[in-house]
Amino acid sequence: MELEQIKLAVIGLGYVGLPLAVEFGKHRPVMGFDINQPRIDALNAGRDATLEVDDAELASATLLTFSADPEALNDCNVYIVTVPTPIDEHKRPDLTPLIKASETIGKTLKKGDIVIYESTVYPGATEEDCVPVLEQVSGLVYNKDFFAGYSPERINPGDKEHRVTTITKVTSGSTPAIAETVDSLYRSIITAGTHKTSSIRVAEAAKVIENTQRDLNIALVNELSMIFSRMGIDTEAVLQAAGTKWNFLPFRPGLVGGHCIGVDPYYLTHKAQAIGYHPEIILSGRRINDGMGRHVASELVKAMLNRCIQVNGARVLVMGLTFKENCPDLRNTRVVDVVRELQEYNIKVDVHDPWINPAESEHEYGITPVARPEQGAYDAILLAVGHNQFKAMGAQDIRGYGKPEHILYDLKYILPKEEVDLRL
Numbered sequence: 001m002e003l004e005q006i007k008l009a010v011i012g013l014g015y016v017g018l019p020l021a022v023e024f025g026k027h028r029p030v031m032g033f034d035i036n037q038p039r040i041d042a043l044n045a046g047r048d049a050t051l052e053v054d055d056a057e058l059a060s061a062t063l064l065t066f067s068a069d070p071e072a073l074n075d076c077n078v079y080i081v082t083v084p085t086p087i088d089e090h091k092r093p094d095l096t097p098l099i100k101a102s103e104t105i106g107k108t109l110k111k112g113d114i115v116i117y118e119s120t121v122y123p124g125a126t127e128e129d130c131v132p133v134l135e136q137v138s139g140l141v142y143n144k145d146f147f148a149g150y151s152p153e154r155i156n157p158g159d160k161e162h163r164v165t166t167i168t169k170v171t172s173g174s175t176p177a178i179a180e181t182v183d184s185l186y187r188s189i190i191t192a193g194t195h196k197t198s199s200i201r202v203a204e205a206a207k208v209i210e211n212t213q214r215d216l217n218i219a220l221v222n223e224l225s226m227i228f229s230r231m232g233i234d235t236e237a238v239l240q241a242a243g244t245k246w247n248f249l250p251f252r253p254g255l256v257g258g259h260c261i262g263v264d265p266y267y268l269t270h271k272a273q274a275i276g277y278h279p280e281i282i283l284s285g286r287r288i289n290d291g292m293g294r295h296v297a298s299e300l301v302k303a304m305l306n307r308c309i310q311v312n313g314a315r316v317l318v319m320g321l322t323f324k325e326n327c328p329d330l331r332n333t334r335v336v337d338v339v340r341e342l343q344e345y346n347i348k349v350d351v352h353d354p355w356i357n358p359a360e361s362e363h364e365y366g367i368t369p370v371a372r373p374e375q376g377a378y379d380a381i382l383l384a385v386g387h388n389q390f391k392a393m394g395a396q397d398i399r400g401y402g403k404p405e406h407i408l409y410d411l412k413y414i415l416p417k418e419e420v421d422l423r424l
Contacts, residue, residue, distance in 0.1 A: 009076035016153040017082030025064025032066045085119045106137025116149040122271035123205040149173040149182035150200040152207030158327025172203035211264040219285030225253035253424040256289040257323035257334035293337020317378040320385020321353040386412035395419035
């Protein structure tokens with residue numbers, strides 16, 4: 001298939017799909033499809049609630065149209081799937097959005113069409129889980145009537161420097177010819193270039209280990225911070241000293257959430273266990289990072305007790321709820337773990353975050369954020385997310401929320417060490 005013959009659809013218009021659709025929509029006709037009608041309505045009105053694409057950039061994609069009607073896909077012949085791939089409450093991969101997207105595409109799939117998946121999966125998922133759905137619904141035969149590709153997303157929510165076009169794109173296809181078509185399609189918009197892999201499974205594996213590696217590195221420094229805390233050693237001071245060596249990796253301790261780092265390793269471990277291998281190091285790192293919310297809450301309570309601050313019935317202000325700074329993304333935020341742990345001590349927790357949609361916070365986590373924290377009201381203040389608004393406040397203004405005797409715990413190294421009472 002030649003590039004000029006491609007009639008493109010992007011399935012799923014979230015943090016990954018919309019920026020991709022916008023970039024393609026600057027150069028070629030694109031159908032942006034999402035089952036969320038309010039999302040489509042907002043995009044048609046020129047607004048992106050995720051804030052990944054500003055109004056001007058959205059308007060610049062003059063060849064991009066939006067729809068929640070599957071009939072709108074009938075004229076397309078290349079489909080890029082960018083739906084979420086979360087985990088369930090038991091830490092198992094949840095392929096439901098991916099399977100449903102495949103069913104939708106299967107109903108419109110025609111001979112010669114190509115389906116490209118970007119959603120993070122375990123190696124083999126595209127051809128073992130998704131392709132059979134496409135075959136069953138369409139009645140077509142894989143690699144005879146239709147073809148597949150995989151090009152893992154590398155979107156970093158809230159990052160205005162590393163954008164979809166400036167990050168090298170890994171590509172793959174189900175045949176050598178399709179791999180070249182997929183690679184050429186992405187090369188048409190990716191200024192950083194592409195890396196064509198030898199197979200779909202290689203591309204899937206490359207994606208899933210990117211964040212597994214980061215997860216393990218963060219788990220290491222999280223464990224080090226717990227060790228150093230018991231030894232009375234400042235972790236940041238240690239990391240700064242070690243960082244003077246040219247090949248020391250600059251990871252910092254903290255909560256590990258979000259749609260990638262806290263999720264992707266479970267996709268890999270799920271597949272490893274399915275083939276009879278128990279991954280010890282990866283799961284060990286996950287246990288450490290999943291337990292950081294409990295550790296943070298425990299450290300805060302100990303600090304309060306050491307200052308003779310009554311814990312039972314205390315008020316704590318948690319500043320930040322998103323999984324990372326300067327974006328409204330609440331997916332898999334681990335700040336919630338800290339909130340829940342503190343509530344177990346019968347502490348009243350107020351959450352303040354200028355970036356979030358309060359309705360989403362209430363729906364996802366049952367947390368009603370406070371728009372304006374009360375001055376002089378809190379026994380402890382936890383800086384959980386490094387939003388620019390919090391950095392601009394400085395220690396004096398942040399401490400203004402506290403009672404005359406309170407604890408200021410800085411998880412994100414926003415403030416100088418001498419201006420806080422506690423940090424990881």
